[in-house]
Amino acid sequence: MSSSSSTAPNGLRVDAGVIGLVGLGHLISHFSQLLLAPLFPWLKDAFSVSYAQLGFLMTLFFVVSCAMQAASGFLVDRYGPRNILFAGLALISLAAFGMAASTSYEMLAVCAVIAGAGNAVFHPVDFTLLNRKVSASRLGHAYSVHGLTGSLGWALAPALLVPLTLAYSWRVALVAAGALVVAVMAVLWICRDQLALPQRPRTQADPAAPAAQDGSFDFLRIPSVWMCFFFFLLYAVVLSVVQAFAPEAARQLHGVPVALAAACVTVYMVASAAGIALGGFLVADPQRCERIMAAGMGVAALIALAIGFADLPAMAVPALFGAMGFAAGLAGPSRDLIVKRSTPEHATGRVYGVVYAGLDIGQALAAPLFGGLLDRQQYQGVWLGLVIFQGLLIFSAVNVRKVRRTARVPAGT
Numbered sequence: 001m002s003s004s005s006s007t008a009p010n011g012l013r014v015d016a017g018v019i020g021l022v023g024l025g026h027l028i029s030h031f032s033q034l035l036l037a038p039l040f041p042w043l044k045d046a047f048s049v050s051y052a053q054l055g056f057l058m059t060l061f062f063v064v065s066c067a068m069q070a071a072s073g074f075l076v077d078r079y080g081p082r083n084i085l086f087a088g089l090a091l092i093s094l095a096a097f098g099m100a101a102s103t104s105y106e107m108l109a110v111c112a113v114i115a116g117a118g119n120a121v122f123h124p125v126d127f128t129l130l131n132r133k134v135s136a137s138r139l140g141h142a143y144s145v146h147g148l149t150g151s152l153g154w155a156l157a158p159a160l161l162v163p164l165t166l167a168y169s170w171r172v173a174l175v176a177a178g179a180l181v182v183a184v185m186a187v188l189w190i191c192r193d194q195l196a197l198p199q200r201p202r203t204q205a206d207p208a209a210p211a212a213q214d215g216s217f218d219f220l221r222i223p224s225v226w227m228c229f230f231f232f233l234l235y236a237v238v239l240s241v242v243q244a245f246a247p248e249a250a251r252q253l254h255g256v257p258v259a260l261a262a263a264c265v266t267v268y269m270v271a272s273a274a275g276i277a278l279g280g281f282l283v284a285d286p287q288r289c290e291r292i293m294a295a296g297m298g299v300a301a302l303i304a305l306a307i308g309f310a311d312l313p314a315m316a317v318p319a320l321f322g323a324m325g326f327a328a329g330l331a332g333p334s335r336d337l338i339v340k341r342s343t344p345e346h347a348t349g350r351v352y353g354v355v356y357a358g359l360d361i362g363q364a365l366a367a368p369l370f371g372g373l374l375d376r377q378q379y380q381g382v383w384l385g386l387v388i389f390q391g392l393l394i395f396s397a398v399n400v401r402k403v404r405r406t407a408r409v410p411a412g413t
Helices: 012-033 037-047 051-079 081-101 105-119 122-133 136-167 170-190 223-254 258-282 286-309 316-330 332-340 348-375 379-406
Strands: none
Touching (some): 012 081, 012 105, 012 122, 012 170, 037 051, 037 136, 037 170, 051 081, 081 105, 081 170, 122 136, 122 348, 136 170, 136 258, 136 332, 223 286, 223 332, 223 348, 223 379, 258 286, 258 332, 286 316, 286 332, 316 332, 348 379
């Protein structure tokens, strides 16, 4: 392994502590992405705005997160991940309380910007901590937990916000969200010693990993970094289509009842979480990560093709969403390991900041493209587009491996 990865093997208890704390922070990252979306029906009436205007708040969030994510990677490398993690959590809590107190659409927009800035820090922070502090033999499981906690964060946001809004008000719900973030900050502060980075050991570099350079921006000249960026952009498009557009397209194609169509995303995410858990065992050998990624997304693409073009009973659609989610989930830990193996020494935060910015860009691109297909009632087009992007995702994963091999620096140079 490269020295940008984990240090000498730790005990299970030490690794589990780090993995759990990092996962808790990642849960808040995904939770923050859905602070507003579940409350749109109430916010629309409260501020007399359209759904398009409310959707723009999400665009603001992800644009800011994208712009700040690369910068936060440099801050992580310079000041350490622990300090930047607490700064991100503080911004998210401030945004949640600010949203609760908002008296205008403009105030909500400012808070969305603050929340986006807070969300930007998590991937550079998380993967720097995991790669530096978790034993190499447990990295696959660490990535599994990381993915699982992110999915739990997405599930927790509507589960917390909507019932509190129905029982009290949307303002109370957002105050509760802010309190949750503060509670997580308190837990991480109490356990802050576990998030301190050790001195970097002098170990033999992984021959498959790119060589480190002295300049802060030299990592941008490594082709595999940009292949990973493109890979994550495609991954975000695929996930956004499944979460936002595929259920409605499937409902129209197969006559799925509205309630059952709404449950498709939940089924997908739960099955994906199960796949992520199993996927952590499959990447015990890092050399297999690209093949696992290609196989998982290949199966998911075949299922998507069946949903889009086969004659299916309505009740089969949620089950197929679950199968697609499980196959995609299997590829999750391999996805993160692909980036880890493309990361040069001493640039973990910077690389993850740039690469994971592709997630925000992909989510921003998916909305107008696939939303337009739905508006034109091109329901099979939504599924065909999903299959195309899944195929491109497989192609990019395989090419990351090829690019990394051709970019290998001979020993002694």
